Amino acid sequence: MTVEIKPETERLAREEIARGHVHSVDELIEVAVHTLRAKHPLAAPVGEPRPRKPRKNLADFLLESPFAGAGLDLERQKDHPRDIDL
Numbered sequence: 001m002t003v004e005i006k007p008e009t010e011r012l013a014r015e016e017i018a019r020g021h022v023h024s025v026d027e028l029i030e031v032a033v034h035t036l037r038a039k040h041p042l043a044a045p046v047g048e049p050r051p052r053k054p055r056k057n058l059a060d061f062l063l064e065s066p067f068a069g070a071g072l073d074l075e076r077q078k079d080h081p082r083d084i085d086l
Helices: 007-018 025-039 058-063
Strands: none
Touching: 007 025
């Protein structure tokens, strides 16, 4: 297969090989395709199982950005005292 790429793309590929992130253009393309499929599960071919995202609980959700570092206290109260008028 012959693939034509822009000079800028060739430069980027050569840089990644020189940095040791990949060992060949073939490996670079393979890594790129796997990354694309992980980021966009619908990009996976038909018949190939889609990776499932792990479900998160509310505490995990709240601790992620933009709430990270907000000082939220997620400790649950065991009893919920209520004032009762008798």
